[in-house]
Amino acid sequence: MTRQDFLARLRAGVRGLPPAAIEDIIGDYQAHFTEGAAAGRDEATVAQALGDPDRLARELKAQASLNRWEVERNPSAAANAVFAVLGLGAIDILILLPIVLWIIGTLFAMALVAVVCFAAGAAMMVTGPFVIHGGPIAALILAGLGLIAVAACIGSLTAVGSILCTHALVWYGRLHLRLLKPALDPQGAAA
Amino acid sequence: MAEAVQVQLKKGVLELCVLALLSKSDAYGYDLASRLAQGIEMGEGTIYPLMRRLQGDGLVETYLVESAAGPPRKYYKLSNAGRERFAAQKAEWTHFSTAVNAILGGAQ
Incomplete structure (x- = not known):
């Protein structure tokens, strides 16, 4: 070369x-x-x-x-770090994949629940009083607000969970990188 | 088998070796790489990712020195944090290798 x-x-x-x-x-x-x-x-x-x-x-x-x-600490930096570490082969993807998929699935489901809850709460609060004639308006608005609060709660839990998971993955990656980093063999024969 | 053990050993001590060389005198990349390559047969190119990491961790600093031939050379020197890290790692290594040697000696 x-x-x-x-x-x-x-x-x-x-x-x-x-x-x-x-x-x-x-x-x-x-x-x-x-x-x-x-x-x-x-x-x-x-x-x-x-x-x-x-x-x-x-x-x-x-x-x-x-x-x-x-x-x-933002999602794009997190995604970059995760892909870079994966690309390095620092993480044994076969072992980690089922766990990672499960975690991502759970987080995704939580995010979905949060969005649905939020939409339902907002709908109940805003349109409830018009659609359900003679219904207890105050109760509907409060119930809507409550649902929105639940949604916010689930949403923030999801965010915290995602950050923790990225941290864990990056920590794991770093640990392996530290060992891999000096790829001492010129041809990568160690792999 | 013997090769795998060697590679693992080298990986573990490369950082220590770089810190040790720099603790004796400041050096530029090519100089470090060729001295390490001679001593422990490593790929010369790996010195640069390592130096970038050490720099990122604040263990080494760089400065430029005009060279007689060609462009200025980038020299690396240990920071105070780097000197502390070297002392700690050296103590760890000495402790560890003494223990291993004692066991190896006993096995003969």
Whole structure:
């Protein structure tokens, strides 16, 4: 592999990171080739010694995603971190998948219940007094409000649950990443 | 089998080795990579993800130094937190390896 091939594959692999970070990373490896050339090694030897650029890119990307999740606690950062860790193969997906699916299913069902409760409560509060003639208006409005409160409660539980689950996954990922991170074998033969 | 054990061992100590090298003197990436590659046969490329992590964790800092040939070199130096981490990890390693050696010696 030539210097150009290596850098192109690395650059393709880290696409999506902030431009400044990408330039920083590419700069590190460019400097490495330059130093290698100064030491009298040819490009192919240096590239060989550096290891697989795709794997290095995955590691760099996973690391950046985990760091971003630590800084910005939002759903997109969470999704990024989860996918990056999964992409790294840091988590044994076959073992984890049933658990993760079950948790995601539960959280999804809770979110659905919250939405339905909220809609039902709102409908009861707003249209109830008109639809049910002669009904106890105050009671209907209060019942509607109550349903909305229940919905908000379930909704926030779901949010807290999702955050905790992401935390757990990221923690698990980090734990494995810490061991995986120095992929010492140039060819990834450890896998 | 022997290979798998080696890989696991190397993974565990790479960070410690980098901290140790930097505790002796500041160094740039290529220098670190080639010294580690010689010593423990690691892929040279893995030094950069590791350095980015150490930097992110606040254990190392960087500065640029003009080099005689080519662009300026990025040097890494230990921060105070890095020095503390090195001392703690070194103590842990010494303790652990002493215990393992004692057991290995006893097994002969």
